Each structure stands twice: as structure tokens, then as C-alpha cells.
Amino acid sequence: MGNVNIQSCADAGSKYCPCHLAYSGDCIKCSLLRGKKTCDCVWQGVCIYSEVQHNKNLSICERQEHLCKIAQVKKIEEDLFFIKIQVPKNIVGELKSPGAYVLLKSKDKNSDIFNAPISVMDVNTQESYIEVVIKSMGIKTKSIINFDEVWVKGPYYNGVFGTRGLNNTNQENCLVILNGLSQVSAINIIKKLLENKNKVEVIFNSQSIILEEVKNKIQQMGINISIVNVFEDKNFISDYLSRNNVKFVYSGGCNNFNKIIMNIVDEVSEDIKLSISNNNLICCGEGICGACTVRINGEKMKSCKSQIDSREFLKTLK
Structure with missing residues (x-):
């Protein structure tokens, strides 16, 4: 069958799609627009190829x-x-x-x-x-x-990897683990999990800054918070995951921190959905400048727009 494009675009299906990449032949999702003869996209509710063909004379909706x-x-x-x-x-x-x-x-x-x-x-x-x-x-x-x-x-939209698992988690036990300034992304994550009727608990790494503004908002949502030295108390996290049958974990921290959390999670079960903060360099946000490009399994991905599998991304880190 050849290589299948498994990238998911954060803008696909939004009012900002089709974007400049679609008209330049560099669409993240559509193989036909990239010059291939067959369609190998993962359906995201819209045919970008059809949109481009029917809207050639319309201006692109830009932010x-x-x-x-x-x-x-x-x-x-x-x-x-x-x-x-x-x-x-x-x-x-x-x-x-x-x-x-x-x-x-x-x-x-x-x-x-x-x-x-x-x-x-x-x-x-x-x-x-x-x-x-x-x-x-x-x-x-x-x-x-x-x-x-x-x-x-x-x-x-692409400040977090693993949004599909996040959006598809319903009525499950979930754990949010936070470290450093990436913790600011947690509020919208938690709100979405609660909207999907999940039970959520939060762990702050005690060895990093804890923003009172974030902590207070989490407490106001009725979320239980634990403050743990993540680097020394890894067993606390793994025991929590096993004991509570956790199905989804969000790790909001630097790449090295997120990789540590992934390893803890995977020792319990690789079936636990994992979402992480996107810490890559972003300049234009439109996939044009190339500053955010990373290579996953030999394929270049524009991380400001491409939804990348959290584990696949972290496994590329040394």
C-alpha cells in the first residue's frame, strides 16, 4: 500500500482551511494536493481537495x-x-x-x-x-x-499533542501532571475533560514553579491536587495510575519532563492515552516558515499545525 499519511492537521475543517499550504501543494492532510495520484488522508470531516477545487477564486481566510x-x-x-x-x-x-x-x-x-x-x-x-x-x-x-x-x-490550536485522545475520553479516570510554565495550558485541558464527564486529579511537580493563578483555578473546579517530587516519587504516580485504572494522562512540562512521565505511564500500560504540551519552536503558526519542523519516523512534520502522536514524538528525543 505504500506510506500512509497519518498526520492530522489542527486547522482541518476549521474556517482557516484550506490554508496557504493547500494552494501551494504542501497540504499537511491531502496527498492529492501534494501531487500524489491516490488519496491517503485520515478523514477529518472535510475533503480539503474538494474545497480547493471549488474555491480557487476565493480568498484564503487568514487569521x-x-x-x-x-x-x-x-x-x-x-x-x-x-x-x-x-x-x-x-x-x-x-x-x-x-x-x-x-x-x-x-x-x-x-x-x-x-x-x-x-x-x-x-x-x-x-x-x-x-x-x-x-x-x-x-x-x-x-x-x-x-x-x-x-x-x-x-x-x-496546536499547543498540545494528543488532542484526539483527549477529546475521545469520556467518563474515565484521568490524571494531569504539571511542571514549569507549561502548566498554564492545563486549564482548558481540565475543562474539556470535565465537560466529557471524566474524573480528574492533578499532580504538580514540587521541584518547579507552581503558579498560584493556575492552582487556584484548578481548585475552584473542585479538582484534588497533590504536590509531589516527580523525579523521586515515580512510584507514587505509577501506583496512582494502577490503583485508579487511569485511562488518560496529560503531561504539561518541558520535553524531558514529558518523556519521564511517558516512561512511568508506559511501565503501567501503553494503552493509557497520553497527551503532552507542544514545546517546539513556533514562529509563524501557519506551517510556512519551517521553524517548527520535526522529523518523526523519517517524515518531516510541521509541529505548529500537525497533530503528532505524543509517544512517537517523545521517542525521537535523545
């Missing part, structure tokens, strides 16, 4: 940049800030999806080279604002808090 009011800035610690941003009503609902992120740019910057990908921590659809946490550490982020407005571009 727009909005100058948004900064409603609140709170210093968490040195160079770390919690920010609440008022965003347009037409995008706020899309930013509550697991893995949603935006590109932020300081008000005084004009070029897109200053765009910084920032995970959405939480969303208030009624009052139309998002909450993010930024680390002021370079030219892209240092000046954002110096103004009462910020450029916001989005929504983008």
Missing part, C-alpha cells in the same frame, strides 16, 4: 491581528507576569479549545518577526477576555507590559 486592550497586569515574580487581555468576541470562543494559543506583539512593533506564541491559560467568553502568563526575557516579550494595548493574532 487577523487585533490591537487589544490590556485589562490587567500582575507581576508573579521576577520577569514573570499574569496578563488579562480583552479580545474580539468573534475569536474568544475559539480560544477555549485545548492547546489554543495566540501570537502576541508589543504595541510599538510593526513587523511580524516580533510575534511571540503564548499559550492561553483561561478564557471568559461572557466578558470576552483571555488570561495568559508571559516571561519577559527577550525583545519579543520585554516591552509588552509597557503599554495598555497589545497586538493579538489568532486563534491557533
Whole structure:
């Protein structure tokens, strides 16, 4: 049969599909648009080939940049800030999806080279604002808090790998394990799991920063939290997984941390669904610049748009 394209595109079926990649012959999903003679896509509810053929004369729906009011800035610690941003009503609902992120740019910057990908921590659809946490550490982020407005571009969806397993987990026991600044992605993850009537518990790694803003939101959802030295208490996690028959695990941390969690999970059962934070370099968010490209099983994947199997990705790490 030959190689089958197993990539899943985070934008497929959304209003941002077909995108520029589809018209340039580089579509992540569609082999026909890439010049092959047969279709080998994994169906995502839309035929991108058909959409391109029927919409050749229509302009591509691109994500727009909005100058948004900064409603609140709170210093968490040195160079770390919690920010609440008022965003347009037409995008706020899309930013509550697991893995949603935006590109932020300081008000005084004009070029897109200053765009910084920032995970959405939480969303208030009624009052139309998002909450993010930024680390002021370079030219892209240092000046954002110096103004009462910020450029916001989005929504983008691929801040988390393994969303299919996440979305398809219903009425099961789930465990969320958090480490470092990747913990900000957990709120939308937990909300989705609760929406699917799952039971959720959370473990924070005691050897890393624990953001009170994240911890308080989790507690307000009625979630039990444990604070554990993940590196020394691996048995605590494996015992919890076995004892509670956990079916889904989300690991929000750096790549090395996520690999440690994968190894713990797999020692219990490789059938446990695993989702992880996407920590790859992202610049344009559209699969065009190539900065996010990774190689999985010999195949190049654009990790800003491609949904990559969490285990396959982590196994490529040394």
C-alpha cells in the first residue's frame, strides 16, 4: 500500500482551511494536493481537495491581528507576569479549545518577526477576555507590559499533542501532571475533560514553579491536587495510575519532563492515552516558515499545525 499519511492537521475543517499550504501543494492532510495520484488522508470531516477545487477564486481566510486592550497586569515574580487581555468576541470562543494559543506583539512593533506564541491559560467568553502568563526575557516579550494595548493574532490550536485522545475520553479516570510554565495550558485541558464527564486529579511537580493563578483555578473546579517530587516519587504516580485504572494522562512540562512521565505511564500500560504540551519552536503558526519542523519516523512534520502522536514524538528525543 505504500506510506500512509497519518498526520492530522489542527486547522482541518476549521474556517482557516484550506490554508496557504493547500494552494501551494504542501497540504499537511491531502496527498492529492501534494501531487500524489491516490488519496491517503485520515478523514477529518472535510475533503480539503474538494474545497480547493471549488474555491480557487476565493480568498484564503487568514487569521487577523487585533490591537487589544490590556485589562490587567500582575507581576508573579521576577520577569514573570499574569496578563488579562480583552479580545474580539468573534475569536474568544475559539480560544477555549485545548492547546489554543495566540501570537502576541508589543504595541510599538510593526513587523511580524516580533510575534511571540503564548499559550492561553483561561478564557471568559461572557466578558470576552483571555488570561495568559508571559516571561519577559527577550525583545519579543520585554516591552509588552509597557503599554495598555497589545497586538493579538489568532486563534491557533496546536499547543498540545494528543488532542484526539483527549477529546475521545469520556467518563474515565484521568490524571494531569504539571511542571514549569507549561502548566498554564492545563486549564482548558481540565475543562474539556470535565465537560466529557471524566474524573480528574492533578499532580504538580514540587521541584518547579507552581503558579498560584493556575492552582487556584484548578481548585475552584473542585479538582484534588497533590504536590509531589516527580523525579523521586515515580512510584507514587505509577501506583496512582494502577490503583485508579487511569485511562488518560496529560503531561504539561518541558520535553524531558514529558518523556519521564511517558516512561512511568508506559511501565503501567501503553494503552493509557497520553497527551503532552507542544514545546517546539513556533514562529509563524501557519506551517510556512519551517521553524517548527520535526522529523518523526523519517517524515518531516510541521509541529505548529500537525497533530503528532505524543509517544512517537517523545521517542525521537535523545
